[in-house]
Amino acid sequence: MACFSCLFSRKKTFSAEQTIEIDEEVSGILNTKRFPYKELKMATGNFHHSNKIGEGGFGVVYKGTFRDGTMGAIKVLSADSKQGVREFLTEINMIAEIEHENLVELCGCCVEGNHRILVYGYLENNSLAQTLLGGGHSSMQFSWDARRNICIGVAKGLAFLHEEVQPHIIHRDIKASNILLDKNLNPKISDFGLAKLFPDNMTHISTRVAGTTGYLAPEYAIRGQLTRKADIYSFGVLLLEIVSGRCNTNRRLPLSEQYLLERAWNKYESRELVELVDTSMGGEYDEEEAQKFLKIGLLCTQDIPKLRPSMSQVVKMLMGEEAVNDENISRPGLLSEFTALRGQKDNSGMISEGTGKGGNSSSSSENVTTSYATMTFNSIFDRSN
Incomplete structure (x- = not known):
């Protein structure tokens, strides 16, 4: 019984220290508006379930309407989520000082008692995961022009993080559910909870793996x-x-078609890349440009990291300002191979960064822990199965 008593008292002490630490860190961020909890409670109808637009391992996101009629996406951190507290602070620190048309806008935060809440601008068309890749859950149709605009917009946002912000920022969780769309289908990169600063004098950072299976680079995953x-x-x-x-x-597809990257490489080798283009466009697209975009995707996923282009190069290739040389495309790091090596996957496909000491030490596949690692505004459906 004494042991249980000791454990509970430790938990309470940690929570109190953690609260003080968060209050001090957030109070030091001068460019972030502090919302009263009461105001967010009113905006969401007391956080009513009908206003819920997203849910994850670290809490829930609600649509909120403020007194002046403006709308916001209100990301409520689960009170008992230790990993989420770190993400909360990271997310504020990463984007409070930066602004770009292809990044989500942080409007403010709330730190009252145990409440940890982030407030973002509301985006009308949810995420790519829900709309374009929604598997019939959405009636939206994406033209080739819309897809081109989304690809270029995301690339510009990433190029900004990688090359213009100092120190550079690595997002670590680029995926369809983290690309949000405004009313004109302009893309915004969201969820900076896993992001890392990358100083100029560093060749790489050795860290425990965090991100989403299917999007993880092999050298990072392993x-x-x-x-x-x-x-x-x-x-x-x-x-x-x-x-x-x-x-x-x-x-649900035949084994030979289950992994998109593997299939893309096979189609590239057999000179049948055009067969990958979405048939829902009814053939109304620029065939040459669509295949060029697929080749750029293969350039970005090459197994040897140094062969992958920079994001500024990617932007130029997507916009037709730099040629895509077929001879430069080598074999990709295939999802089916490195997930087999890792051998661990949870229902959401999420991999979390370890919460113990030594979180910035070098790790290998056995250090990978699985959990619901990040929460995005709109990741409601699990589309990996």
């Missing part, structure tokens, strides 16, 4: 070596998804 090339790999997978209109993994 060895924990993080560089900007890991984000570029994830973008390449996303690019293939946008052009093909399907998720990177679909186990």
